[in-house]
Amino acid sequence: MSPTRHAAARALLSDPLTNKGTAFTEEERDEFGLHGLLPPHVGTLDSQIERRRNALEDKESDFQRYAFLRELQDSNEVLFHALVQSDLPRMLPLVYTPTVGEGCERFSEIYRRPRGLFLSYSNRHRIADILSDPAYDRVKVIVVSDGERILGLGDQGAGGMGIPIGKLALYTACAGIHPAEVLPILLDLGTDNHALREDPLYIGYRAPRVRGKDYDDFVEAFVSAVNDRFPGVMLQWEDFAGKNAYDLLVRYRDRLLSFNDDIQGTAATAVGTLLSAIRKTGVPITEQRVVLFGAGAAGSGVAEMLVQAMQLEGLSEADARAKIWAVDRDGLILSDVPRMPPQQVKLAHDPADIAGWNLSGSNMITLQDTIANVKPTVLIGTSGQKAAFDERAIRTMAEHVERPVVFPLSNPISRAEAHPADVLEWTAGKAIVGTGSPFGIAGVTQVNNVYVFPGIGLGALASGATTVSDGMFMAAARRLGELHEGDEGLLPPVTALREVALEIAVAVVEQAVAEGLATAEPEALTRESIAASMWKAEYA
Ligand SMILES: O=C([O-])CC(=O)C(=O)O
């Protein structure tokens, strides 16, 4: 064999997109010169799945399973995805929340092989050059983070890369986006997490976070480079801290086909799940009273979408806002606070609205005060504050409503505002409970944006839209709210996430057409052609 043929054989095995491991057939081994590089046994995808599943279960912790699956993804993508899809309820909590949280915290410890792009501040003049690699010619979906608000875990610096990698694994698993068409990106602009900066093994840019104009200029250079290199790409902003999350969404949503998953994806999921709960309780959305705990990206996104959903059912904007109360770590958000971020200004109540409230007398209006006075039908947590929904708060809520809806949405499990088993106990089983991460408790729904983002991305791409509109998210929420069958829970099971993504994509495409945003040919807009475009994890 010639040296180039030897090198090509090794390259075939070391590229996770082409490697089939022992599943290369005899003919392929002849054709590509793989004999000797592989053991003689010719396996099948099924036998490979079985071998890997056994090895996975032999690991001692979920973190080790996470690391094992990451290595598999970096050596054989078809096998990784086939394994993940063979058992989504088992695999999702390993490649995604809750385990991905620890994956990010300990990312430097398990760093092995490059995946995705680290665009570091020190490389700010090279962004276009880095993106120009022909390996990215097929890229259609980008998930990008700057690592500053990783789940409810805060600043994880470059370790935040675990999130774009995990989200894109789900784009492939649920929306059938080919693994060669996804690109995880971490904007590595330093970290204000001192422990990371002092860790000698930390893989990121070791400096305090770049802020202000330098930050904005960097992101601007990034977006321009993405626009030039990947026209029509779908970009998902993920796990940016509150203010940046909003600013970037507003600045770029019309310049780039893009959305913010924590603001818009979480909102569509929460509202869709609430619509499903409403089918159960019969109390219309216009009669709900909602308390939100946590007024960052996710909380204010949920509030804005609830306002829209109530307006669609006939309420005025003011009447809708009057039904939604947002509380953050400084207490109930009132409009007399100076220099409030714009997304919170919209959530704030006039101090006159609380005249006549019974207050516990502390120096702020607490969550407990708010619950006691508002008597909410719905309580949603997006605060990242573990155990913020305590027994007293939940019992107070349950005194005033027959079926309290309680969604402690913060991820991972270590940051959930309540344990669902406690909420059920404190309400004698009457609460309708949804959590961001899976707790494995019958009847408790996982209310996670994985129910929405893969379908939003798939639908936005299929329609050829140049922007992801608010209407598309509302269409996604409404469709999601209709999908559940049976008595248990509020959403379809995790095993159905692929069907869910297709349903959401179809709803998004229909909405794009209705709004005049679709540019794709009519034959590309049908359910059949969207379904046919979805990649399956099989060897070519
Ligand atoms: O990643 C998840 O599980 C949901 C999410 O976007 C977040 O918590 O930031």
Ligand SMILES: [Mg+2]
């Ligand atoms: Mg997120």
